[in-house]
Amino acid sequence: MKSKTWVDVPTPPSWVPPPGAVDAHCHVFGPEAQFPFAPQAKYHPQDATPEMLFALRDRLGFDRNVIVQASCHGTDNAATLAAIAASGGRARGVAVVDPDIDDTALQALHDGGIRAVRFNFLKRLVDNAPKDRFLDIARRIAPLGWHVVVYFEADLLAELQPFLEALPTIVVIDHLGRPDIGQGPDGADIGALKALLDAHPSIWVKVSGAERLSVTGPPYDDFVEVVRPLVERYPDRVLWGTDWPHPNMEHRIPDDGLLVDLVPRLAPTPALQRALLVDNPERLYWGS
Numbered sequence: 001m002k003s004k005t006w007v008d009v010p011t012p013p014s015w016v017p018p019p020g021a022v023d024a025h026c027h028v029f030g031p032e033a034q035f036p037f038a039p040q041a042k043y044h045p046q047d048a049t050p051e052m053l054f055a056l057r058d059r060l061g062f063d064r065n066v067i068v069q070a071s072c073h074g075t076d077n078a079a080t081l082a083a084i085a086a087s088g089g090r091a092r093g094v095a096v097v098d099p100d101i102d103d104t105a106l107q108a109l110h111d112g113g114i115r116a117v118r119f120n121f122l123k124r125l126v127d128n129a130p131k132d133r134f135l136d137i138a139r140r141i142a143p144l145g146w147h148v149v150v151y152f153e154a155d156l157l158a159e160l161q162p163f164l165e166a167l168p169t170i171v172v173i174d175h176l177g178r179p180d181i182g183q184g185p186d187g188a189d190i191g192a193l194k195a196l197l198d199a200h201p202s203i204w205v206k207v208s209g210a211e212r213l214s215v216t217g218p219p220y221d222d223f224v225e226v227v228r229p230l231v232e233r234y235p236d237r238v239l240w241g242t243d244w245p246h247p248n249m250e251h252r253i254p255d256d257g258l259l260v261d262l263v264p265r266l267a268p269t270p271a272l273q274r275a276l277l278v279d280n281p282e283r284l285y286w287g288s
């Protein structure tokens, strides 16, 4: 059965994002009739189209999107590129590429609005994650001014650290590297993440995924307690996104309006909010 993981009409947020705000982590699925899912896809979602994404963007008071290629579309970025093309310059993207991709194809992705590649290390989402080949890709996309987005769970951080340190670009960690939020702000997982960020100014972090990581659930007080100190400590290296349409969340479907209302609790001043939602994503995705 195709999974549906989003609320059609989320609660309107009470907080208004600053002009130019970017939802820097969201996906499109299909439409399947036009863009079939990959044979190796680990989940099979309902269509979540660009039109639906842009309607959500407007409803939430955002201006732009960064569309991240989801694992269900494998390394065929056509659905992501079609969504970017339909956005009128208001979306950029993160691709997943085959290690054998040639330079012409990379340039075509750039021309289509791609500004990063994603390396996914979650075993429930991908069959293999070859670090040596990922490193080759990273060396090839660096001259384009792109960066690397990595998705892993906290128990992999120590093993991945040498790989992360070898990447020649800015590196953005998805969903905080999925720490155990239940450990609290001084827990081992957040401590390891902070040590990494302190040591490497080129490593950034997406302070997204409250709906995945919170133990207590809405209004996500445990997530705020752990994550606000990070936004205050690394204000120019943080990004935020809704993660719509919330793949694999069928048993805990979040309300995107409530997620937006989390932003002023994570970034409590207008300057922090502007950095998080406007200046930082603009630098990575609209800078070239």
Ligand SMILES: O=C(O)/C=C(\CC(=O)C(=O)O)C(=O)O
Residues within 6 Å of the ligand: 027, 069, 070, 071, 072, 120, 125, 151, 174, 243, 246, 247, 248
């Ligand atoms: O949407 C996300 O960020 C997280 C995902 C899905 C995903 O990353 C993918 O399919 O590539 C997850 O944890 O299931």
